Amino acid sequence: MTTLLISDLHLHPGAPEIADGFLRYLEGPAREAESLYLLGDIFEAWIGDDHRGEFETGILDALRRLSDAGTSLFFMHGNRDFLVGDGFAEATGATLLSDPSVVELGGERVLLMHGDSLCTRDEAYMAFRAKARDPHWQAQILALPVEQRLALARDLRRQSGEANSTKAEDIMDVTPSEVERVMAEHDVRTLIHGHTHRPAVHELTVDGQAARRIVLGDWQPNRGWEVRVEPGLPPRLRDFPLRP
Template structure:
């Protein structure tokens, strides 16, 4: 019995190798699991469920098939695809989760999340995140014509890339106190997240006890998953 976690696949039409690797993962590793959790940034960008890209239909069909094989898929929004909505979830048979979710798996209590909310030292990003997560702002954006949304999203990605190039790397990593606070709030010994693209399993001091934080890698040159079973928690990388 195993449960798999992935994040930061960043699917887009311009990276067919990543798409092929993800589809192979669904057919092979994921098909053998009890459940699959996607912790955000499945797509490089998401401007609305009405975006008629063939890639979106292809991925929805593949996730739907995985569900039909008896493997449920759960999704937490990332900073790239926070607008992914109920229509895509319905088509893919994916269950949408809140931004923080506590699980009880094989005797371990853990919290899962995308991870961007832990990067509290990046004040500019947190202000931006708070703004774009306002329901009214999202509703107004989704009312815009598709071509306008495409242009806005492209400009925002360019601005984000330029801004990040000027930031110190430490600022874009998680804040240790935010990690401890989140774990203690939920009363967990384990945390799994993505976002930072720094795959590792860290020890976390939780008062007098030791917890663990497992970080998923991004799917740039290879795949990355965390496998949780009764035997342990493993961070695994694999070729596309």
């Protein structure tokens, strides 16, 4: 059976083409797969499981239909949807994964990550990441009224955009030594992640052995990205049209 992995859709009501393409994906290719892994930043912002407008409810309902149809669904937090919790899992039938996680795909141990923790040269972001993943900080944010959380999400997106506009390109990419370190730590030869929006397959050496890092792309109004794992074949990165 096929396993699919995707990330960085950044779903929000202002990008209906991507949302519609994702819904078609859930009703089509994902229905034919044994498993679907969502590796973070599926939503542009997620301010808590208790806030579900019409848009969010439509996405959650579609994910539930997928899991009810027999496709195993897994979710890993990204830097945009780190507040996804047990309520989301219950509503969709998804299993929440820690970042990083090692899973077996096609008979091989594969390391899955969102990818932001690999960008260690971006010291300002790494400081924010440490705060945002702190359970106590998250509890404080979730205790705020919805309107305050919405405003905070808007501010964080604005600040992120302004900060990234002045950063060097290499700072926002992964640190090669960190990639090698984490792959060696988990004793794997394949790493799949998103976050950087730089889809590619990188060949490298880890502990003297050939290895590869597969980077998922971010979805655009006319194009999606996936890693497809089929029996007897190595993971394959591919893009595909979102429009019928």
